[in-house]
Amino acid sequence: xxKSKHKQLPEIVACKEVARSRLVAVEQVDLxxxxxxxxxxxKIKGSGQGAVMVVPLLDADTLLLIREYxxxxxxxxxxxxxxxxxxxxxxxxxxxxxxxxxxxxxxxGWTHLHQVCMAPAFFNAKMDIFIAKDLFASVLExxxxxxxxxxxxxxxDYKSLLAQTDFTEARSIAALLLLKDFLExxxxx
Numbered sequence: 001x002x003k004s005k006h007k008q009l010p011e012i013v014a015c016k017e018v019a020r021s022r023l024v025a026v027e028q029v030d031l032x033x034x035x036x037x038x039x040x041x042x043k044i045k046g047s048g049q050g051a052v053m054v055v056p057l058l059d060a061d062t063l064l065l066i067r068e069y070x071x072x073x074x075x076x077x078x079x080x081x082x083x084x085x086x087x088x089x090x091x092x093x094x095x096x097x098x099x100x101x102x103x104x105x106x107x108x109g110w111t112h113l114h115q116v117c118m119a120p121a122f123f124n125a126k127m128d129i130f131i132a133k134d135l136f137a138s139v140l141e142x143x144x145x146x147x148x149x150x151x152x153x154x155x156x157d158y159k160s161l162l163a164q165t166d167f168t169e170a171r172s173i174a175a176l177l178l179l180k181d182f183l184e185x186x187x188x189x
Contacts, residue, residue, distance in 0.1 A: 008034040018042065046124035052095040053082040053171055055113065055179050056103055056132045061156050063176075064103050064135075067149040067166070078151060078164060079172035082127070091128040099132055101142030103150055109133035114178050116171060129175045131182070155183075 010031040019026040025045040032038050056064040070077045081102035085094040092110055100106050111131040118125045153161050158180055161167055 010034070010039075013038070017045070042122065044123045044125075049085040049087060049089075050091060051082060051084050051125065051127040052091050052098060053080050053127055053129045053175055054095045054099045054103075054107075054132050055080050055129065055175050056099060056105060056107065056135060057155070058135060058152065061154050063153045063155050063161075064105070065151045065153055065161075065167075065172075066102050067151055068102075068144065069146070070169075076166060077169055078161075078167045079169045080175055082171070092130060095128070095130040095132070097140060098142075100138045100140040102144070102148055104137060104139045105132075105135040106138035107132035107135050111182075113175065113182060116174055118171070127171060129171075129178065131179060155179075 010033045012029060013032050014028075014030040016028055017025050018028045027043055027045050029041045029043060030038070031041060058064055064081075065078050066081055067076050067078045069075075081098050083094065083098040083101070085091055086097075089097070092112070095110070096106055109132065111133070113129040113131050115126055115128050118127060158176055161176065162173065167173070
């Protein structure tokens with residue numbers, strides 16, 4: 001039973017923007033809890049459009065990943081293609097666009113795998129994860145500063161992928177394990 005539905009949400013007493021950059025806005029939220037406790041939280045304001053991640057399957061046992069530069073860690077990371085949902089797009093449309101921009105494939109077969117929340121304590125952002133199958137060559141120009149490296153990986157060897165020092169992003173790890181459970185990939189390696 002989900003007990004969180006029985007908790008009373010705190011009252012938002014005040015909310016104001018306290019900082020803004022080119023990419024994010026920070027809001028201060030003053031809250032009053034049902035027990036009378038008052039707290040001031042800061043959170044990153046979400047864009048409201050959401051984001052998507054795509055787990056492309058070239059065939060039943062071949063994943064397609066990308067290796068791209070990540071400014072937050074100042075290194076190259078291996079992960080699944082992802083990006084923001086543009087205004088007017090549905091999540092699956094955004095997933096198909098990102099797949100074409102980052103991997104050079106479109107897909108005829110789509111399955112919504114799961115929706116994840118990213119750092120809900122201070123960030124209102126959700127990401128829809130999709131499985132893409134029945135791929136076909138299709139390239140769209142993206143906004144990447146350099147060409148992305150596309151890496152094929154056998155799904156049957158997912159444990160070796162988890163051991164890679166450049167496969168550390170939590171969302172990609174979650175997507176891989178969700179895919180494994182969805183497809184019921186055995187733990188034989």
